[in-house]
Amino acid sequence: MSQTRIRRPEVQGSRLLVSDDDVAESGGIALLAVPRLWVDLSHEQPLGRFVAITDAVLSRRHPRASLDDLRAADARFVGGRGSQRRRRARELCDGGSESPRESMVRVVLVEAGLPAPECNVDVFDGDRFVARVDMLYRDEKVVVEYDGDYHRDPDQWSRDQIRRAELESLGYRVVTVTRRDFDDTTAIVARVRRVLLSAARGR
Template identity: 40%
Template sequence: MFIGSHAVSEGRITRRRLTRGPYVRVLHGVYADVSVPRDHALRCRAAALLMPAQAALGGRSAAAVLGAPAPGWRDPVTVVVPAPLTWRGPGGVRVHRTDFSAGDVVDDGSGLRHTAPLRTTWDVAALEPTGTAVSVLDAMLRAGTVRATDLSALLRERSGRRGSRQVRRVLDLADPRSESPPESLVRVACVLGGLPAPVPRYDVVEDGRWLARVDLAWPGQRVVVEYEGEHHVDGVQIVRDDARLARLSASGWLVVRLAASDLRALDDVVARIRAALAERSTRV
């Protein structure tokens, strides 16, 4: 990866080849070989070439560097800069001006500066929509990147600061039992929609026989939600899933099946689950 203007001025490449050659423009002025995978990590490294020395990757971008689920290729890179700086960044970079100490920033060993885990968690919770923030925090807690006790202590320390109310809301909703962002998003949408909180990764056991581990469950109403991601389109996996869900249905559980397309309309998802819970409540 390289800054195009630098490569041209140093005679390493012509401007014609830069624009017509086998390169992809990652961010304005930054290019990479077309064979390099186009993901958020590439965009983060492009931003690192442009941002001031005092700046660091932050928010979801820092969380991705730390191992949390990464934003998509088209999603902006989040960069935090000390409040006095006025750097705006190119298109595709979201700049957040804030105060942070030396202890809030770490270097990954390759020159990539990003916020430390606790500071990253705070910024994700404060800056991102609630569902997105919870999904990132669920992953960081599950991986052990941060601990709930440390987050609670940080919240007490920063109580009253801007964004602290939103951070508390995210921390209250976080649950490391959720194993994927879609599970977290649906769970949070249900709670924010006024439904009882579901149990993530619930083991369904009937008469001492284990039937399945499901994504989300309301055991009292015997309702489960199963999210079917891309791996579910595999022929063998489809057969296994259908057999597993058939066992649940045969045992009296109502199964709500969701696909990736359903996540574009979470209000509709919540309405489906609400109807399922209401149907079962009338039978109790």
């Protein structure tokens, strides 16, 4: 009896019913098309991570599908597994996000009731480029930055300090988030909320 299911240690195989539109080809290999893969990933991924996936799919720099493509794929599975997560991800997505952690920070803030920041905004001093910030509350002049481990490099750390000083000299308030902040996301929200309120009072 032939077996078509993959059986390997630490590999979970599954069977899918797919249509012709669900299949793409790359280098002669049949793969799931991105919109269908997006649907299937919604079954298991937590919201923050799934929004990060959605942002990557819709990336302004390297788009892999359009929002209409995702809507069309979702329409075939409305009411099925992950349906609510897919709907919420479409509401929260932003193709301007450039890293998974940036997306996840944004989801934490918005799900806690804070407004959605703009993603990856260029800041200028007149005609002089100063910085490209991860997230920006423009009216309050509040910047939220996610610093990954590469920011621990001494040269990068020095550049970060100069960059922060430049932003602060222009009246921006900078909130930095790191990986460890995800141990207590309520603290991230409280920190950003306090800075936003302080900035609003100071206007």
